[in-house]
Amino acid sequence: MISEPLPAELRSLFAEGADAGRALPVPLPPGRPVVAEEDASGRPAFWLADAPAPAGLWPRLRAAHAESGLWPLLLDSLDDDDPDYRPWGNGEVLPDEMSSPDEHDPAALLARWWADCTSGDPDDVLSPAEREAVTAPFGRTWPGSAPHARPAADPGPIADGLAEHLLAGHPSLRLGLVAADRGADALTVAGWTGPTNHTGDTAEISAVVRGWEDRFGARVVGLGFATLVLSVATPPTTREAALAVAAEHFAFCPDNVWQGPAPQTLSAYADRLVNDHSWTFWWD
Numbered sequence: 001m002i003s004e005p006l007p008a009e010l011r012s013l014f015a016e017g018a019d020a021g022r023a024l025p026v027p028l029p030p031g032r033p034v035v036a037e038e039d040a041s042g043r044p045a046f047w048l049a050d051a052p053a054p055a056g057l058w059p060r061l062r063a064a065h066a067e068s069g070l071w072p073l074l075l076d077s078l079d080d081d082d083p084d085y086r087p088w089g090n091g092e093v094l095p096d097e098m099s100s101p102d103e104h105d106p107a108a109l110l111a112r113w114w115a116d117c118t119s120g121d122p123d124d125v126l127s128p129a130e131r132e133a134v135t136a137p138f139g140r141t142w143p144g145s146a147p148h149a150r151p152a153a154d155p156g157p158i159a160d161g162l163a164e165h166l167l168a169g170h171p172s173l174r175l176g177l178v179a180a181d182r183g184a185d186a187l188t189v190a191g192w193t194g195p196t197n198h199t200g201d202t203a204e205i206s207a208v209v210r211g212w213e214d215r216f217g218a219r220v221v222g223l224g225f226a227t228l229v230l231s232v233a234t235p236p237t238t239r240e241a242a243l244a245v246a247a248e249h250f251a252f253c254p255d256n257v258w259q260g261p262a263p264q265t266l267s268a269y270a271d272r273l274v275n276d277h278s279w280t281f282w283w284d
Helices: 057-063 106-118 128-135 157-170 183-189 202-216 239-252 266-273
Strands: 031-034 046-054 069-076 173-179 218-222 227-232 279-280
Touching: 031 218, 046 069, 057 173, 069 157, 106 128, 106 239, 157 218, 157 227, 173 183, 173 218, 183 202, 183 218, 202 218, 202 227, 202 239, 218 266, 239 266, 239 279
Parallel strands: 069 218
Antiparallel strands: 031 046, 046 173, 069 173, 218 227, 227 279
């Protein structure tokens, strides 16, 4: 198929001049660019389809990313019956309030978040011993970043398979497109605020996800009001490796453990990560 230049509604997603040479060889369903509610510049944060995504489209758009510069997302709303499809349809995003992922060291972020999440507070219902048991065997000691996994699979097909799986289970998901060099950066460019109770700067989230893209072949596939779904080409294959990854996940999104399935411990969470090709995060 001959690639056509980007239509004006997609060119508007890019900074001035950044759309030069971009093309999209994949036909799109009806949709529109979305400007953030509180954005005075008028530049759209992302493009949103008007209706649920058809099967097979996300993989084609993902494969075309190098040519189009547009990262595809399967977007979920806070409520399936919401006519505004919050936060996407009504522009409930804050792209102008985010910094850049380039400004953040993911290892330092994870260490700081770990310290915050293991320090306790006066209103804590857990005793110090009970709190340390949640993060055993590490207790309050940050174990450091998980080792780089050896590449075992092409991240693209793994991401494509997860996208089709998500659509099969939740066919109301809509397609979004973000002008971003990689999926991790799409979170910041779109102005997503899902982790706001953990960090108010989504660029910090993007910085950590960049590291997972590089170390584990992770790819951003799905995004909801406060949920993030990643495909993982090279997940941990041993319990020891999974514990190291689980520590990163706890620092990144403590609600995955605190409000996850019982028993709500890092050890139990790590068991679920072994050979798991998808990582899902939810912030309360």
